[in-house]
Amino acid sequence: MKVLLVGGGGREHALAWRIAGSPLLTKLWAAPGNPGIAAHAECVGIGVEDIPALVGFAREKGVELVVAGPEVPLTLGLADACAGAGIPCFGPSAAAAMLEGSKAFTKDVLDAAGAPTAAWKRFDDPDAARAYVRAQGAPIVVKADGLAAGKGVVVAETVEEAEAAVADIMESRVHGAAGASVVVEECMTGEEASFFALCDGTRAVPMAAAQDHKRVGDGDTGPNTGGMGAYSPSPAFTDAMRDEVMARVVEPTLAEMARRGAPFRGVLFVGLMLTATGPRVIEFNVRFGDPECQVLMMRLQSDLLPALLAAARGDLSGVSLEWSDDPALVVVVAARGYPGAVAKGEPISGLDRAAAVPGARVFHAGTARGADGAVVSAGGRVLGVAATAGNLQAARDAAYAAVDALDWPGGFCRRDIAHRAL
Template identity: 60%
Template sequence: MNILVVGSGGREHALCWAIEASPLCDRLYCAPGNAGIAAVAECLPVAADDVEGLVVLASEKAIDFVVVGPEQPLVLGLVDRLAAAGVKAFGPSASAAALEGSKSFMKGLCARYGIPTARYATFTDAEAAKAHVRAEGAPIVVKADGLAAGKGVVVAAGVEEAEAAIDAALLEGSFGEAGAEIIVEECMTGPELSFFVLADGETVLPLAGAQDHKRAYDNDEGPNTGGMGAFSPSPLLTDALRRRVMAEIIEPTVAAMKAEGAPFKGVLYAGLMLTPDGPKLLEYNVRFGDPECQALMVRLKSDILPALIASADGALSTVDLRWRDEAAIVVVMASKGYPGAYRKGTPIKGLKKAGETGATIFHAGTASTDDGGIVATGGRVLGVTALGATLGEARDAAYRAVDAIDWPEGFCRRDIAAAALSAARAEEGA
């Protein structure tokens, strides 16, 4: 098969890395890709949000199957356009992608079908939103309704911070059209968990659990980011909790989408808060998480490609995925200044040495130079990923590889999975 992966981040590098190993894959392309992806796929200069360009590309390259990585082309209807052109693709239709593309749609679905989530209200008027915040008090959460690259959420500790977030979205246009409507919701408390399933419109296949780290700096300080690290499996995801999440959140959602005339096919990523009242839905993403995908792909023993095809074909009931017992850790290296302003074009050295430690280095924002070097072109730049017999061993291996990389303009968190390890040690000592 000729396979096209759409996207240019660490998630897409991990997907290409896994798909290239499949005996079903004859030719692998990625649009637009990056310097790391170029080692396993032919990169083609078509942007991930260029829907018409990607449809033309699929025809020109006689693509048999398209795997859409990021959310933007899904929300724009890439899967629909490919289907109209006779090209099979992995990912939801535009109507189903509204689960991520519109938080008000997702919240409304939860309200109609009794899916547990935070109490909320939607607003387009800043003064009305601020009056609601003053009535509710803080802490409180303000979210842009649309896609904001993981940066449209403010967890406000005080009323003034919440009002500033409201002004930024509704009056100052900080998030463009994505912030023309906002969600103001209660601030839930508890550990967060990433829960992934494949769906084919009816059947749901749960994947391994993972946890990520959203804040930019150690000890969960600093602004929210697209993700600074992840680990899998999550000690939080017990068999009992998995069954409860499937029964109370995932399966009702997939059934609801079918009932709404927008059956969900693809990967459904539930961001969960494990509250004292049980698991509740924070948000849905309609694609693999980044960097969680990197951890999942290195732990997956099965061929990923048949599962992706079965999702598109409505045949997931025939799929059984097997996972490695080892734990995986991903440490994201980002450009200094991220998620704010940062320099582009800074050189990265030591990648070969880092790879010799046994880690897998997934690229996100990188490009090659004429002399064969690698430079940073984005905010999140590398996903240093390692396996270990235990979470602690995987963590040590990942940071050994990080320390082998010579990139003065980069930074990373040094506490990925540290809290989970501390909790595990405390439980052992109890």
């Protein structure tokens, strides 16, 4: 089978590694890919937002499955364009991708589906949003309604902090057009978990859960990021919780999306707060999480490719996935300054030493080739150093041993990934 993987980050490197291991695969391309993905796929210089070029390439090469990694091409209609060309695409239509493209849309769907979530209101007017914040008090959560690369959420401990968040998002437009409106919602308490399910429009197959670390600093301090590390399975997310989330969230959401004429195919990422009264939905994403995808792929024992194809074709009947009981953990190594401005083009060495640590694997997230062919930094989150072992402590030890084998003075990481579980 010929496959085109769209994307060039750590999530896509993990997917490329797993897809490349399928006996069904005959050729894998990645657009645009990265130096790590190049070990598993032929990288082609097409950006993730260039939908006509992606579909044209797939047609020209006889691609039999397009796999969308990030959310942006899906919200721009990649799956719709593939459908028009008769090419199966793993990922939802633009209408269904609104589950990530608009937080207000998601909340409407959750309410209609009767799924447990936080009380909320949407605002187009910053003064009205601030008035609501003052009436509700703190702590309270302020979210940019649109796509903000995982950075558009502020958990405000004070009313003043929430009002400042409204000003930043709606008036200063720190997240661009994503901040044209905001969702303000109650602050739920508990542990966060990420649960994933493969969907074919009507059916869902449970995958696995993970817990990630959004704050940039040890002890969950500092600003939110796209994710500084993750581990799976999550001891806090039980089998009973999985069954509850499937029955109360995933299946009713699929039914509601189908009722709206936008059946959801692809992977549904359910961001959860594990509260004292049970799991409640924080948000949906319409793609694998990054860095959660890395630990899921480390634990997956089944062939991924036929499952992706079955979801894309709309028929998951008979599909099940097997998972290793051994935990996996990933540490994100980021460029200093992240999540703010960072320096790029810094050489990174020691990658082979890191990969040689037993149980470890290095996923490239924000790397490029320098003029001399060496790997250099090219983003904020640059590497995901993952490991699997017989227990979580051993997996963490192996991951940090691999991190310490790297030679990149400009990089940093959190040193306490999985601290709650351990």
